[in-house]
Amino acid sequence: MIDASYRDAIFSTPLDRVASFSFDERVVACFPDMVRRSIPGYGQILGMFGVLAERHLRHGAHVYDLGCSLGAVGLALAGRLPAETFELTGVDLSPTMIARAREIAASESPDHRISFVEGDIRQLDYHPSGMIVLNFTLQFLPPADRDALIARLYAALEPGGILVLSEKIVAPDEQENAWLVERYHDFKRANGYSDMEISQKRTALENVLVPDTLAAHHQRLAQAGFSRVTTWFQYLNFASLIAFKDKATSRDEAAIKDG
């Protein structure tokens, strides 16, 4: 079961120096507990991936789950869709995550076509795909690398394809942002994290998780060519967007005219 994991106690003892957050063995061991207690709406967002795929994915199409961690997106799709309806590739930079993701998928969804690649999503050779998911991953890339990745993903998507992007966000208005961050800390407290854990994790994530505004995400997706972008979910300073690639792109139209 993907939920069977240790309780996240990584920042529960006082540290002289808080090292930058990384997806190492200790994080992998408690990851399902960590994301459930620290990402507002994580379970609800996962629950919608199957629904979105049912509506927008061509039968048998390929799906990418980028920054897949333990492969929760693939398991969510497999929980709702029959095996022949999709094929999924999960990609992650962390070898420990990928090793564990392979084990979990083999035991939880052995009949579905789910495979994993250890690698950097900025350097991957993308095959044509009907759905690409970045579930809380883009936020960990250096901001300067984000436009280029989204442009490559747009190019990899088939006409009619969708990109689902979930992110921690920052509000442009300072007062609004402060309120959202304070309530987010309340959310973590309500989920059993102490003030020290909240504060040390915040330090560890500085310059590692760099959130954009919702407006910046919309602007980047539009710039890459997506014709329609909708924020379909927001819970405090966490949001999920869906971006649609037109069914007939200008290249297809040219091909029709030419041929």
Ligand SMILES: Nc1ncnc2c1ncn2[C@@H]1O[C@H](C[S@+](CC[C@H]([NH3+])C(=O)[O-])CC(=O)[O-])[C@@H](O)[C@H]1O
């Ligand atoms: N350049 C990169 N290339 C590949 N992977 C990367 C890169 N940078 C970071 N990662 C990976 O992105 C993942 C982000 S976690 C995603 C949760 C998952 N999507 C879930 O639905 O459970 C989000 C979180 O922990 O807040 C980690 O596993 C990193 O190793």
Ligand SMILES: O=C(O)C(=O)Cc1ccccc1
């Ligand atoms: O815990 C936080 O402060 C977050 O922003 C969410 C999160 C969840 C898992 C790994 C890194 C960040």
